[in-house]
Amino acid sequence: MDDFHKTRRLPPYVFEQVNRLKAKARAAGADIIDMGMGNPDLPTPKHIVDKLVETVQNPRTHRYSASKGIPGLRKAQAGYYERRFGVKLNPDTQVVATLGSKEGFANMAQAITAPGDVVLVPNPSYPIHAFGFLMAGGSLRSIPATPGPELFEALERAVVHSIPKPIAIILCFPANPTASVADLDFYRDVVAFARKHEIYVLSDLAYSEIYFGDVPPPSILQVEGAEDIAVEFTSLSKTFSMPGWRMGFAVGNERLIAALARVKSYLDYGAFTPIQVAAATALNGSDDCIRETREIYKKRRDVLIDSFGRAGWDIPAPEASMFAWAPIPDQFKHLGSLEFSKLLIEKADVAVAPGIGFGEHGEGFVRIGLVENEQRIRQAARGIRKFFEDAGSNSKELSKSGA
Numbered sequence: 001m002d003d004f005h006k007t008r009r010l011p012p013y014v015f016e017q018v019n020r021l022k023a024k025a026r027a028a029g030a031d032i033i034d035m036g037m038g039n040p041d042l043p044t045p046k047h048i049v050d051k052l053v054e055t056v057q058n059p060r061t062h063r064y065s066a067s068k069g070i071p072g073l074r075k076a077q078a079g080y081y082e083r084r085f086g087v088k089l090n091p092d093t094q095v096v097a098t099l100g101s102k103e104g105f106a107n108m109a110q111a112i113t114a115p116g117d118v119v120l121v122p123n124p125s126y127p128i129h130a131f132g133f134l135m136a137g138g139s140l141r142s143i144p145a146t147p148g149p150e151l152f153e154a155l156e157r158a159v160v161h162s163i164p165k166p167i168a169i170i171l172c173f174p175a176n177p178t179a180s181v182a183d184l185d186f187y188r189d190v191v192a193f194a195r196k197h198e199i200y201v202l203s204d205l206a207y208s209e210i211y212f213g214d215v216p217p218p219s220i221l222q223v224e225g226a227e228d229i230a231v232e233f234t235s236l237s238k239t240f241s242m243p244g245w246r247m248g249f250a251v252g253n254e255r256l257i258a259a260l261a262r263v264k265s266y267l268d269y270g271a272f273t274p275i276q277v278a279a280a281t282a283l284n285g286s287d288d289c290i291r292e293t294r295e296i297y298k299k300r301r302d303v304l305i306d307s308f309g310r311a312g313w314d315i316p317a318p319e320a321s322m323f324a325w326a327p328i329p330d331q332f333k334h335l336g337s338l339e340f341s342k343l344l345i346e347k348a349d350v351a352v353a354p355g356i357g358f359g360e361h362g363e364g365f366v367r368i369g370l371v372e373n374e375q376r377i378r379q380a381a382r383g384i385r386k387f388f389e390d391a392g393s394n395s396k397e398l399s400k401s402g403a
């Protein structure tokens with residue numbers, strides 16, 4: 001396996017080590033509270049499921065579908081952008097439906113990357129943001145994952161020092177894994193920078209609807225001129241609790257959208273038509289189910305921050321996304337995020353994602369997903385409190401014995 005050019009660029013998943021330990025603990029009878037993956041646990045709203053069931057009865061929908069998405073679905077996505085962001089998109093030239101946004105992102109990387117092309121990727125990042133480009137033969141240069149001045153300093157340095165000049169900047173706000181958010185002023189500055197230096201921007205807006213304050217996350221395409229250099233990826237996975245359906249979109253710059261559509265036309269025939277029809281129903285429907293989902297995640301966030309805080313773990317409250325980005329408590333910092341995550345499984349029956357799995361700058365943190373219900377989150381907090389107390393008395397014992 002290690003001998004293949006592509007697989008050599010894909011190191012073993014760090015999360016696999018945690019997953020193995022989790023499976024072992026479960027096999028031994030432990031009730032592990034799993035906040036490790038970003039896998040939404042809520043059911044897809046009924047009207048969307050009903051539409052799928054109705055559509056699948058029609059044998060005409062059983063044929064190959066349209067690789068870039070059926071027209072009604074692309075129109076529905078354009079409608080969403082207009083309603084939600086005030087952004088007008090041409091459904092024929094500026095919208096492609098993808099098999100989840102992850103597939104769209106990976107194939108966009110395939111479409112635009114020549115061997116050795118430099119891409120500016122946040123570190124820590126959602127893994128496909130880095131590995132999509134590595135698989136496509138690109139080279140990565142890390143940029144900060146928070147939208148502050150350091151990010152612009154890193155971008156300025158990159159255009160001076162990268163050889164060849166970078167082809168693209170990857171952005172992801174609300175961010176996985178850090179839950180950082182960006183405002184429209186930030187995107188204005190990015191668009192000005194990218195247009196000046198003729199660099200594309202790929203923005204991942206998977207958490208467009210999962211936010212807890214009064215201001216919804218903006219789209220980079222709201223900035224005038226953004227269409228000249230930017231595409232944006234969105235997903236139905238979190239917005240409508242449809243992760244298994246594999247439905248997402250790329251929208252924006254026509255040249256990039258055409259490139260993605262071309263690659264996809266060689267690779268797939270599009271999602272199963274009933275899924276596309278149901279996805280259009282989701283996007284054209286009322287916002288009520290989105291609001292309910294947002295409220296559920298918000299309550300879970302509040303319970304997590306409160307109960308973990310009382311257990312002795314102070315975690316900044318995320319403003320958006322499905323995650324809390326939690327600094328490892330001081331007494332465990334020396335272990336590193338992987339060992340700390342393993343200990344949480346063994347001693348607290350709680351699974352989280354080690355920060356190091358998202359890149360070297362993710363060390364010192366773990367990512368906690370809001371994918372268990374409030375009662376289970378409280379149960380996790382009890383396990384953690386006990387683990388912290390036991391660890392505290394153990395270290396006192398150790399220091400008493402001079403060890």
Ligand SMILES: Cc1ncc(COP(=O)(O)O)c(C=O)c1O
Pocket residue numbers: 038099100101102103126172175176204206207234235236237243246247248
């Ligand atoms: C930032 C980000 N982008 C994309 C995805 C994948 O979404 P999809 O299910 O649409 O492929 C995720 C899923 O966790 C994510 O966190």
